[in-house]
Amino acid sequence: MNRLNKLFNTKNKNLLSVYFTAGYPDLNNTVAVAEALEQAGADFLEIGFPYSDPVADGPTIQHSSQAALEAGMTLNMLFEQLGELRQRVTIPIILMGYANPMVQYGVERFCQKAAEVGVDGVIVPDLPMYEYEMLYQDVFAKHGISNIFLVTPQTSEERIRKIDGLSNSFVYLLSSASITGTALQLNDQVDTYFSRIKAMALKNPTIVGFGIADSLAFKKACEYNNGAIVGSAFVKFLGSTPDYMNGIEDFVKQLRA
Amino acid sequence: MKYSVNEQGYYGDFGGAYIPEMLYPNIEELRQQYEIITNDPAYRVEFDALLKDYVGRPSPLYLAKRLSAKYGANIYLKREDLNHTGSHKINNAIGQILLAERLGKKRIIAETGAGQHGVATATVCALRGIECVVYMGEIDMERQAPNVARMKMLGATVVPATSGSKTLKDATNEAMRDWINNPVDTHYIIGSVVGPYPYPEMVARFQSIISFETKKQLLEQTGKELPDYALACVGGGSNAMGMFYHFLDDESVKLIAVEAAGLGVDSGHSAATSVLGREGVLHGSRTILMQTDDGQVVEPYSISAGLDYPGIGPQHAHLHKVKRAKYVSITDDEALNAGLLLSQLEGIIPAIESAHAFAYLEKMTFKPTDNVVICLSGRGDKDLDTYIKHFGY
Numbered sequence: 035m036n037r038l039n040k041l042f043n044t045k046n047k048n049l050l051s052v053y054f055t056a057g058y059p060d061l062n063n064t065v066a067v068a069e070a071l072e073q074a075g076a077d078f079l080e081i082g083f084p085y086s087d088p089v090a091d092g093p094t095i096q097h098s099s100q101a102a103l104e105a106g107m108t109l110n111m112l113f114e115q116l117g118e119l120r121q122r123v124t125i126p127i128i129l130m131g132y133a134n135p136m137v138q139y140g141v142e143r144f145c146q147k148a149a150e151v152g153v154d155g156v157i158v159p160d161l162p163m164y165e166y167e168m169l170y171q172d173v174f175a176k177h178g179i180s181n182i183f184l185v186t187p188q189t190s191e192e193r194i195r196k197i198d199g200l201s202n203s204f205v206y207l208l209s210s211a212s213i214t215g216t217a218l219q220l221n222d223q224v225d226t227y228f229s230r231i232k233a234m235a236l237k238n239p240t241i242v243g244f245g246i247a248d249s250l251a252f253k254k255a256c257e258y259n260n261g262a263i264v265g266s267a268f269v270k271f272l273g274s275t276p277d278y279m280n281g282i283e284d285f286v287k288q289l290r291a
Numbered sequence: 292m293k294y295s296v297n298e299q300g301y302y303g304d305f306g307g308a309y310i311p312e313m314l315y316p317n318i319e320e321l322r323q324q325y326e327i328i329t330n331d332p333a334y335r336v337e338f339d340a341l342l343k344d345y346v347g348r349p350s351p352l353y354l355a356k357r358l359s360a361k362y363g364a365n366i367y368l369k370r371e372d373l374n375h376t377g378s379h380k381i382n383n384a385i386g387q388i389l390l391a392e393r394l395g396k397k398r399i400i401a402e403t404g405a406g407q408h409g410v411a412t413a414t415v416c417a418l419r420g421i422e423c424v425v426y427m428g429e430i431d432m433e434r435q436a437p438n439v440a441r442m443k444m445l446g447a448t449v450v451p452a453t454s455g456s457k458t459l460k461d462a463t464n465e466a467m468r469d470w471i472n473n474p475v476d477t478h479y480i481i482g483s484v485v486g487p488y489p490y491p492e493m494v495a496r497f498q499s500i501i502s503f504e505t506k507k508q509l510l511e512q513t514g515k516e517l518p519d520y521a522l523a524c525v526g527g528g529s530n531a532m533g534m535f536y537h538f539l540d541d542e543s544v545k546l547i548a549v550e551a552a553g554l555g556v557d558s559g560h561s562a563a564t565s566v567l568g569r570e571g572v573l574h575g576s577r578t579i580l581m582q583t584d585d586g587q588v589v590e591p592y593s594i595s596a597g598l599d600y601p602g603i604g605p606q607h608a609h610l611h612k613v614k615r616a617k618y619v620s621i622t623d624d625e626a627l628n629a630g631l632l633l634s635q636l637e638g639i640i641p642a643i644e645s646a647h648a649f650a651y652l653e654k655m656t657f658k659p660t661d662n663v664v665i666c667l668s669g670r671g672d673k674d675l676d677t678y679i680k681h682f683g684y
Contacts, residue, residue: 085586085587086455086587086588087455087460087461087464087573087574087588088464089311089464089467089468089471089574090311090313090468090471092468093454096454096455100454100455103587108585109585109586110585132572133309133572134571134572134573134580134582134586134588135585135586135587136586137570137571137572137586138569138571138582138584138585138586139585139586159311159312160309160310160311160572160575161309162307162308162309162310164299164307164308165307165309183312184311184312184313185312186312186313186315188313188315188316188474188475189312189315189316190316193315208312208313211313211471211472211474212313212471212472213313213468213471213472216472
């Protein structure tokens, strides 16, 4: 049982996860930002490993990824930085990025390294379920890394059941079928969608991401689900002031307000 | 059919559908529907009629006598440059617009590099009265301004891709993002044999008309339906797949795919993917792509905007790996010179993309009886500025 399962066993409401891109806006602040987020009250974190062609991301995360790559961020460097992760951060950590950098690094080596530095899960939006099952499921399991799948409003019930079966930490519910940074529309459709999923009584907790930018959206997501993930809004905040380290606490408090 | 796709969408080790979950319903719908729709007799009738009466098919197979004399073989040109809109791209655009209509889609998106696929897509959208949005790298929009104007005149909206390197791969990213945001009403007409399965297969089949006709025409003209060599240029590889398709299982036909070496394979300014690339994942499929050790996609270079793509289609990656086709490369200068040569020997100004295939003739040795077919994939009108600048006319 990894840190994600332990977390969900002790807390199953209003869970807050925050995403940021490793190496943005400062190359060497990855662990410092994670530590500040934990102290501010985040329940778990997603750290993005940047990719040159992030097709599922909107302008904010595209920009942070490009800036991090230009500053010199690589997977090697990220794992090096995360070497001191578990001396400073206790909450669960998920790495999020695209298939190609992981495939180049070697999926086995990636999982081994991730486990070694204390990473608990991975989200790879462009790694399909079929390929995961065929090629990588055993590798992930061997190293105790949880693979997290996405579900959208268009995902069929049959497929959601299958995803739930393959998942062993949580199911990542997209607030809408869109790229990151598209604000959640608080309308009846969202209620219908969330309650439809809730009625399925999945074995895994559901956490909502994409478009969760403020406390209103966070509350709406938590009404039906176990928690929500804030990404683009936090990345935008990081880029907005050189003094971002001192603003992280307030940023998280406002989300919980 | 030992080189065709398997049920999971793979050509050997390459292919598949590496797409975010948001696109799964669209890709699944295509996977389930495209064969049913395209095999429907009513679809075939409409497709064939448009290719004949609107595109102008069959395109001629022309024995280039002076070029043949120069190289000492019988060189036949498959004249895709004579198609409506000036290149082979229209074959696929017609096929996909008829498919999109039958899928009930109300809006079309496309990516384009040189603008040929964008123009072909804008054309078929005008023909059928469907909204059209074309993504094009901001840098390519400057390089290919006449094609931008053509698309606008045809009623399309051209959206500059301003992310990343601002060229074809970024235009493709932007088109995919648009599709993620508009999954229900929109069909994405991918212009090459790239992308998630079933796109590479679907586009190859629409382009396979090239080799289908070539076989028949060769039989009529030479008494033999198989050539000794078939040559085509490769960026993503759609005209090459079209030219190779019906020869794949005839192992006596030597297939030659010509990539763009740019300033030279080792110059750091090249698009010779088969030499410089490694296996990985790009735009929805496992293939060969140019990338850093860290798995970041490298921006390729070629004077020809239609060939500077960092990957090749997954079927090409497979044909390369199992050595069914030979992948070679030609520099900017070699291609430009071949374009000039074809102009002056045969009175045909080729697209710089196609000129790459002709340039490789210089590096081959033939028997006088050899029959060689080259896909002349597009005409050179769009490249006049580049030719003029280079040769100082």
